[in-house]
Amino acid sequence: MGPFPAIEINHNRLQNMEQKREVTIHDIARRLKVSSATVSRALRDNPAITRQTRARVQEAARQLGYRHNIFASSLRKQQTNTIGIIVHELNSHFITSVLTGIEKVTSAAGYDLIIAHSAESYKKEVANVTNLFHKRVDGLIASLACDTNRLDHYALFEDKGIPVVFFDRVEETVGSTRVIIDNYTCGYLATQHLIEQGCRRIALVTANLERNVYQERFQGYQAALTANGLLLEEKLVLIRGLQESCGREAAAAILQMAPLPDGVFITNDFTASVCLQHFKQHGLRIPADIAIVGFNNDVIGRLVEPALTTIDYCGEEMGEQAARSLIEHLQAPAVNVPATTISIRSQLIVRESSLKKPHAS
Amino acid sequence: MGPFPAIEINHNRLQNMEQKREVTIHDIARRLKVSSATVSRALRDNPAITRQTRARVQEAARQLGYRHNIFASSLRKQQTNTIGIIVHELNSHFITSVLTGIEKVTSAAGYDLIIAHSAESYKKEVANVTNLFHKRVDGLIASLACDTNRLDHYALFEDKGIPVVFFDRVEETVGSTRVIIDNYTCGYLATQHLIEQGCRRIALVTANLERNVYQERFQGYQAALTANGLLLEEKLVLIRGLQESCGREAAAAILQMAPLPDGVFITNDFTASVCLQHFKQHGLRIPADIAIVGFNNDVIGRLVEPALTTIDYCGEEMGEQAARSLIEHLQAPAVNVPATTISIRSQLIVRESSLKKPHAS
DNA sequence: TACAAAATAGCAACCGATTACATTTTTTGT
DNA sequence: ACAAAAAATGTAATCGGTTGCTATTTTGTA
Numbered sequence: 001m002g003p004f005p006a007i008e009i010n011h012n013r014l015q016n017m018e019q020k021r022e023v024t025i026h027d028i029a030r031r032l033k034v035s036s037a038t039v040s041r042a043l044r045d046n047p048a049i050t051r052q053t054r055a056r057v058q059e060a061a062r063q064l065g066y067r068h069n070i071f072a073s074s075l076r077k078q079q080t081n082t083i084g085i086i087v088h089e090l091n092s093h094f095i096t097s098v099l100t101g102i103e104k105v106t107s108a109a110g111y112d113l114i115i116a117h118s119a120e121s122y123k124k125e126v127a128n129v130t131n132l133f134h135k136r137v138d139g140l141i142a143s144l145a146c147d148t149n150r151l152d153h154y155a156l157f158e159d160k161g162i163p164v165v166f167f168d169r170v171e172e173t174v175g176s177t178r179v180i181i182d183n184y185t186c187g188y189l190a191t192q193h194l195i196e197q198g199c200r201r202i203a204l205v206t207a208n209l210e211r212n213v214y215q216e217r218f219q220g221y222q223a224a225l226t227a228n229g230l231l232l233e234e235k236l237v238l239i240r241g242l243q244e245s246c247g248r249e250a251a252a253a254i255l256q257m258a259p260l261p262d263g264v265f266i267t268n269d270f271t272a273s274v275c276l277q278h279f280k281q282h283g284l285r286i287p288a289d290i291a292i293v294g295f296n297n298d299v300i301g302r303l304v305e306p307a308l309t310t311i312d313y314c315g316e317e318m319g320e321q322a323a324r325s326l327i328e329h330l331q332a333p334a335v336n337v338p339a340t341t342i343s344i345r346s347q348l349i350v351r352e353s354s355l356k357k358p359h360a361s
Numbered sequence: 362m363g364p365f366p367a368i369e370i371n372h373n374r375l376q377n378m379e380q381k382r383e384v385t386i387h388d389i390a391r392r393l394k395v396s397s398a399t400v401s402r403a404l405r406d407n408p409a410i411t412r413q414t415r416a417r418v419q420e421a422a423r424q425l426g427y428r429h430n431i432f433a434s435s436l437r438k439q440q441t442n443t444i445g446i447i448v449h450e451l452n453s454h455f456i457t458s459v460l461t462g463i464e465k466v467t468s469a470a471g472y473d474l475i476i477a478h479s480a481e482s483y484k485k486e487v488a489n490v491t492n493l494f495h496k497r498v499d500g501l502i503a504s505l506a507c508d509t510n511r512l513d514h515y516a517l518f519e520d521k522g523i524p525v526v527f528f529d530r531v532e533e534t535v536g537s538t539r540v541i542i543d544n545y546t547c548g549y550l551a552t553q554h555l556i557e558q559g560c561r562r563i564a565l566v567t568a569n570l571e572r573n574v575y576q577e578r579f580q581g582y583q584a585a586l587t588a589n590g591l592l593l594e595e596k597l598v599l600i601r602g603l604q605e606s607c608g609r610e611a612a613a614a615i616l617q618m619a620p621l622p623d624g625v626f627i628t629n630d631f632t633a634s635v636c637l638q639h640f641k642q643h644g645l646r647i648p649a650d651i652a653i654v655g656f657n658n659d660v661i662g663r664l665v666e667p668a669l670t671t672i673d674y675c676g677e678e679m680g681e682q683a684a685r686s687l688i689e690h691l692q693a694p695a696v697n698v699p700a701t702t703i704s705i706r707s708q709l710i711v712r713e714s715s716l717k718k719p720h721a722s
Numbered sequence: 723t724a725c726a727a728a729a730t731a732g733c734a735a736c737c738g739a740t741t742a743c744a745t746t747t748t749t750t751g752t
Numbered sequence: 753a754c755a756a757a758a759a760a761t762g763t764a765a766t767c768g769g770t771t772g773c774t775a776t777t778t779t780g781t782a
Binding site: 022024025026036037039040041043044068069070071072073074075076077 | 767768769770771
């Protein structure tokens, strides 16, 4: 046990200390006896630098364990190559698909993503918008929280000319592109389908009517009723939140109605599944006693029994379109890319939960 | 139509150009005839600056529309006040709960979050780890992808002394804290429960056994069988992926078995729900013909019929613990916070899918 | 061989906030 | 009233990469 081990340890400590200090392009430059400008260019494969020099630099960088400092880079370049995303929830097949679509497009274009979720809270949405603004994302893709009915918080972005694309949950805007589906028609088709199945007393379970998607689905519902000579009964329209408890509440309220509705259009599959279960537990037969149509084509709709009739639309495509549009704006030389509204295809998927006339009709 | 309108427009353009240029602390300093150092301090409420000066600076900042430049700041301070999070999926109640727990703790401590998801792909996980490393997060909280069986990619962090906390899906590590549940006991309890319900031929549907959670649940299953004098039959153990199609495959495979198993332990609720449905579609009665126990207490387990018996554990608590541990490490003056393994409580929740002896036993 | 043009590489000024240290101003104590 | 201590503010270097412009070298051509 001579002094050596102790010295060894000391030495290690020093090494650790040295490791703390980051390797910079200047270190590489010194090592290779070139300028840091050359290193900077070489690292980004700038053709102004010889292929050989580039290779030497990149090899040295690897050896020294260099890591690019995005802060220095972003500071100087005044851009982050990052796109911010705000979604109203994460735990949803639809949202996950949208994210997949966005990722596909953005990563191909060399952008990073920062995902934030508002958990359906306006307050959190505002916080997220502010945060992403401070993080200086180059652009934003957002779907509004259920109770968001103003867009002041996005003005920050507009003022700086940072493009924002909204999808699915949107508001009327001047400057921003929107990627949506035709919720009105979807609402109409869903209701029409129930009517065709023989329903005459159709309830609607939906959420905050200030949120575009729910408002438009409601209008479609209304229009379909009218078109078929049915009256819109206010009592049959239930506005509830999106949590499980709200679904149960809605179902319970429907069970109280006399006479019972013979069909329900429920504007999201999760709530629809909850209601369906509640009805079954209280002795109703689906669809015989009550036919159900949901919305979104969530996986859950295929696992409940009977399987849910629903509206399907491709989240991935929505994500891709949103991302493509954003990137187009980002790479536009000036501000001449017009704000557009992109509509994604959607369709009714008929399953057992609404089929009162299985093979007829 | 004199020249005035044109001049006006020109003027506006200039204003817009000026707006482009960001307001910096130097602008504020100039306006107030103080130094930028004072402004920097005042903006962060440094008590070295008079309360009045602070107020003046903050007011001026507001008026000028100043926004803090995190790049300049992070570059100088060499820290980001940001925590990276890597999860294996987003579309899951469990993960959402964990995120809620993490957010609760980290936002209270003033940290930002960057959420990345690997979508159960090792490759994507590596990419995410690298990306967050380059984003220079101060710390990392991660849950491994299903097929991740090496941790080389986290060495980057270890080398720089950046703390990493793993939760749920973990590996044996030296340096990192891990927040987990006792998967072995859970597997044991689930199996034991099936045995108590009279099952003698119990199948196991699970995923990659290299992933700790599945390995340990498998061992618990095995131990419970042995403890009850039952033989482990390899044919009864089905290793499948986590997608819906894999669930159907597993269910189909079970239907082929002769004799049919009288119970199945399926190590996640989604796959369990898929199997349950498949069994029902093929005429089996649950639990009479086959009893099912799932895992995770996902909402879906309460919406299928019969409702799934499952293992419950609190994601939110897991998230909080992970975050707390990470922050403790971050704020520790030296490296003396030992890496620990934190275990979260879990329990069996019995529902109809496994109750062969409803009110007896 | 000479000279213009193209290819490489270097210089140095940025980007904006932070902070160790120095300087000025105010307060305190005697 | 004046030195010493305390408080407030200022100076200037620093974090690390980028890029307009300049200097040097190489290549091409007459």
